[in-house]
Amino acid sequence: MAAATRPCVIAAFAVPAHHGYARAMTKLFRTAALALLAIIIFATLSPIQMRPHLAEANIERAMAYVLLGFALAVGFPNRLYQVVIFVAVIAGMLELLQLIDPGRHARLIDALVKAFAGVVGIVAGHLIVRAGRQKSES
Numbered sequence: 001m002a003a004a005t006r007p008c009v010i011a012a013f014a015v016p017a018h019h020g021y022a023r024a025m026t027k028l029f030r031t032a033a034l035a036l037l038a039i040i041i042f043a044t045l046s047p048i049q050m051r052p053h054l055a056e057a058n059i060e061r062a063m064a065y066v067l068l069g070f071a072l073a074v075g076f077p078n079r080l081y082q083v084v085i086f087v088a089v090i091a092g093m094l095e096l097l098q099l100i101d102p103g104r105h106a107r108l109i110d111a112l113v114k115a116f117a118g119v120v121g122i123v124a125g126h127l128i129v130r131a132g133r134q135k136s137e138s
Helices: 021-045 057-075 080-100 108-137
Strands: none
Touching (some): 021 080, 057 108
8 A cells, every 4th residue: 555545543533644533643652652752761761759759669650651551553564563662762772771879779570560560551552553544444
């Protein structure tokens, strides 16, 4: 399919790309991923007293990375492997960077929780994109 006629697959709705909807939704999810990444970086590297507290720490970590993975998967639907690698590397690097702050601690289990949650979000986003593509083809 040509790029101008490729359907939008966001939220399992098929909308012709020439309407600009597909492009706008891709930009929206890419922007959301960037904003989520900035929030995650701040929460991970800021002093513990500045970190927002919404729920138990592992739940906060997991939800942040599920949302990041989802936004990246929908924003970059043709770059699935790169998105998985990006989320895993970000989770690991941000955890390691906590070694710089004496008030924070870097733990392997935290990095694994973050990476796994990111992959869950990526899978969810990919399934929605795929369902939208199948719906548009039928």
